[in-house]
Amino acid sequence: DDFNTPEIVKTYSGTYKTANVTGEAIITIKSCDTSGNVSGTYEFIVGDIYGKYEVSGKITSKKNNGNLEMSLSPGKWVIQPEKYSQLEVMEIEISDDYKTLECSKYQMNWSAGENDKYFIKTAEDLKKLSGSSLTYQLKNDIDLSGVSWAPIDNFSGTLIGNGFSIKNMSIEASSSNVGMFSTLSGFVSNIKFENASIKVSGRNENVGILCGNLEG
Numbered sequence: 001d002d003f004n005t006p007e008i009v010k011t012y013s014g015t016y017k018t019a020n021v022t023g024e025a026i027i028t029i030k031s032c033d034t035s036g037n038v039s040g041t042y043e044f045i046v047g048d049i050y051g052k053y054e055v056s057g058k059i060t061s062k063k064n065n066g067n068l069e070m071s072l073s074p075g076k077w078v079i080q081p082e083k084y085s086q087l088e089v090m091e092i093e094i095s096d097d098y099k100t101l102e103c104s105k106y107q108m109n110w111s112a113g114e115n116d117k118y119f120i121k122t123a124e125d126l127k128k129l130s131g132s133s134l135t136y137q138l139k140n141d142i143d144l145s146g147v148s149w150a151p152i153d154n155f156s157g158t159l160i161g162n163g164f165s166i167k168n169m170s171i172e173a174s175s176s177n178v179g180m181f182s183t184l185s186g187f188v189s190n191i192k193f194e195n196a197s198i199k200v201s202g203r204n205e206n207v208g209i210l211c212g213n214l215e216g
Helices: 123-129
Strands: 011-017 022-032 037-046 049-062 068-077 090-094 100-103 108-112 135-138 158-160 165-167 170-173 181-184 187-189 192-194 197-200 211-214
Touching: 011 100, 022 108, 037 068, 049 135, 049 158
Parallel strands: 135 158, 158 187, 165 192, 170 197, 181 211
Antiparallel strands: 011 022, 011 108, 022 037, 037 049, 049 068, 068 090, 090 100, 100 108
16 A cells, blocks of 8 residues: 655656657656655657646556556646647556556657757757757756857757856857857757857857857
8 A cells, every 4th residue: 555666756758649749758756655646747849849847646556566557637837838738637657667657648658767869968969959950958057168169050949948057168260150059040048158258350240159140
């Protein structure tokens, strides 16, 4: 009768599919008590759209082979709420080794661990934004000390800053459209810059810290 299963307190990443939408999803279970009450977050990425819920639910049964079943109820939107309506309650099954989650209704399958494809953690990760139209998140501050930064070109996706900072960005250029991005036609939110330095020479147009040419 004891539903305290600390093994499920982790991040699960995977895919889902409905009649009209296919995307990536992340469930982070932050707590589970002895009564089976769980809480965490549900995030999804569909093309250039990113959404996030605070979720809570309860473990409803524990099968003989160790599998768990639980229901998660969605909470409120925190980003771009106009894009989608509320999700329904999700019935989720947890494997007996706590390494996978499944939701047959939405053809969801998750494995424990974060999907680094969409997370920006290093200066090298930032280069993934060049020419991209996907959605990404900063997962920590990024220090560009000692890096001769070349502006990222033609980013048309979404970058969620999560309040983190780009520190010590240094750019020296003799061209136009100079900044962390040269041309930005996408969406950027909640990002900070600390100690940025941009030096240009010659006849230049469009110079800024975030971007030189803003079309988004």
